[in-house]
Amino acid sequence: MEPVNTAIIYYSATGTVHALAQAAAEGAEKAGARVRLRRAAETAPPEAISARPEWTRHRQETADVAEASLDDLAWADAVLFGTPTRFGNPASQLRAFIDTTGGLWFHGKLADKVYSAFTASNTAHGGQESTLLALGNTFYHWGGIIVPPGYTDPVQFQSGNPYGTSHVAGDGPPGEVALQAARHQARRVVDTAAALKAGRAA
Ligand SMILES: Cc1cc2nc3c(=O)[nH]c(=O)nc-3n(C[C@H](O)[C@H](O)[C@H](O)COP(=O)(O)O)c2cc1C
Numbered sequence: 443m444e445p446v447n448t449a450i451i452y453y454s455a456t457g458t459v460h461a462l463a464q465a466a467a468e469g470a471e472k473a474g475a476r477v478r479l480r481r482a483a484e485t486a487p488p489e490a491i492s493a494r495p496e497w498t499r500h501r502q503e504t505a506d507v508a509e510a511s512l513d514d515l516a517w518a519d520a521v522l523f524g525t526p527t528r529f530g531n532p533a534s535q536l537r538a539f540i541d542t543t544g545g546l547w548f549h550g551k552l553a554d555k556v557y558s559a560f561t562a563s564n565t566a567h568g569g570q571e572s573t574l575l576a577l578g579n580t581f582y583h584w585g586g587i588i589v590p591p592g593y594t595d596p597v598q599f600q601s602g603n604p605y606g607t608s609h610v611a612g613d614g615p616p617g618e619v620a621l622q623a624a625r626h627q628a629r630r631v632v633d634t635a636a637a638l639k640a641g642r643a644a
Contacts, residue, residue: 443643446635448475448628449514452524453482453535457500458562458611459524460507462624465616466522466560466607469625473632478517480510482539510539512546520556520589520635522628523577526611527561530569531576540580553585556635560607560624562616570608589634591627598623 448470454460460481467479481504484491491497515521525532532540546552559577563570581588592604601607601623609620616624 443636443640446470446473446475446519446632446639447478447517448520448522448632448635449478449480449510449518450522450524450628451480451482451510451514451536451539453526453533453539454500454504454524455486455526455533456494456496456611457503458609458616459526459560460500460504461616462560462562462607462609462620463522463524465621465624466524466628469628470520470522470632472625473629474636475520475628475632478514479507480514481507482533482535483509485535485538512542515543515546516551518555519639520558520631522631523557523559525559525561525573525577527563527569527573530572532561532573543584547584550585554638555584555586556589556631556638557581557584557586558589558591558606558627558631560627562609562611564610564612566610568610570603571605574603574605574608587634587638589631591623591630594630595623595626597626 452463525536607623
């Protein structure tokens with residue numbers, strides 16, 4: 443059978459969500475998927491970025507990561523979206539990309555794919571779940587098949603978010619538990635998409 447095409451589309455200003463996205467890419471690849479790791483285009487003004495050295499640094503470090511395009515969505519059987527929390531919601535950079543998908547949606551090209559999401563916030567109760575649920579609103583509109591991690595692996599009892607992998611950036615960069623949760627989430631997404639693909643081909 444053809445491998446599952448998996449797009450991991452994320453926005454990250456200072457690297458936390460990027461680290462989760464990379465772990466998700468590893469998990470998806472290990473599950474046999476063809477993977478595209480893509481970052482949402484930056485929309486913040488240069489003066490906002492240059493005011494924060496860690497933002498400038500992360501932009502330079504990930505300059506070679508391709509920008510997300512509509513073709514990545516059209517190509518994918520499964521999509522994992524990653525975003526930092528912004529006042530309990532997804533980052534505007536990721537939303538800006540999502541807001542370009544009207545044409546694909548109108549032609550039914552976003553339906554029946556598997557979707558899942560991961561996030562980071564600065565504080566423990568800073569809106570991780572509301573951010574993931576807000577992304578879920580879009581997946582409903584697309585007619586997507588939402589695959590959350592739930593508590594389907596022992597690591598979920600350590601990482602603790604059944605809605606999607608999340609990390610408290612205020613505690614430092616993602617450690618092995620969060621990275622393992624991201625790998626598990628991606629594996630589960632790919633396994634589900636593979637079963638759907640096989641069933642549809644049969
Ligand atoms: C405009 C703005 C709003 C934010 N809102 C929240 C928030 O509501 N709760 C929270 O815990 N952190 C909030 N943060 C912190 C970010 O979520 C945190 O820096 C981010 O998860 C780090 O991810 P990154 O390294 O991938 O950019 C906010 C940051 C900015 C710049």
